[in-house]
Amino acid sequence: xxxxxxxxxxxxxxxxxxxxxxxxxxxxxxxxxxxxxxxxxxxxxxxxxxxxxxxxxxxxxxxxxxxxxxxxxxxxxxxxxxxxxxxxxxxxxxxxxxxxxxxxxxxxxxxxxxxxxxxxxxxxxxxxxxx
Numbered sequence: 001x002x003x004x005x006x007x008x009x010x011x012x013x014x015x016x017x018x019x020x021x022x023x024x025x026x027x028x029x030x031x032x033x034x035x036x037x038x039x040x041x042x043x044x045x046x047x048x049x050x051x052x053x054x055x056x057x058x059x060x061x062x063x064x065x066x067x068x069x070x071x072x073x074x075x076x077x078x079x080x081x082x083x084x085x086x087x088x089x090x091x092x093x094x095x096x097x098x099x100x101x102x103x104x105x106x107x108x109x110x111x112x113x114x115x116x117x118x119x120x121x122x123x124x125x126x127x128x129x130x131x
Contacts, residue, residue, distance in 0.1 A: 016125055022105075024125045026089070026112055027082035032120065040071030042078070046119055067118060072097065076111060080121060086112065 016024075033045040044067045050059045069077060072093075079092055086108065093104040115121045 020125055021109075022087040023085050024123050025082060025085050026080045026115070026121045026123050028077075028080055029119055029122055034077065036074065036078070040074055042069045042074035043067070044069065044077070044120055048119060065118070067120065073111065076108065077115075077120075 029046075031047050033047075035043045035045075037043070045064055046067065047062050047064045049062055050056045075096065076089060076093070079089060084092075086105075090101065090104040090108045093099055093108060094101055097104075099107070112121065112123070116123060
């Protein structure tokens with residue numbers, strides 16, 4: 001399964017192409033609180049509403065979870081502005097940390113997947129037309 005593919009009701013949906021994944025634009029979810037430390041680390045506080053349903057009545061109306069990012073994760077998060085795509089973010093890593101392009105893309109893909117699973121970012125995918 002690809003980075004940006006998903007399943008509905010157990011059926012596999014169409015995966016997006018590599019080019020579409022590289023052109024996708026990550027954006028920070030609203031309601032985040034980011035605190036930058038002097039050493040370059042970042043603490044992210046994610047607040048979400050409780051889920052719906054019977055058992056949710058017994059939970060607090062909002063839930064908060066804190067995540068701590070190292071200086072590289074903080075650098076990436078600070079550069080996610082809703083404008084830069086994945087390819088541009090990987091190029092920033094190549095330039096700043098002297099990584100090769102493949103290494104930067106693989107690391108960034110895993111990190112973006114992790115941020116998405118933790119509701120820190122959302123991904124917008126632009127369709128590439130191949131006529």
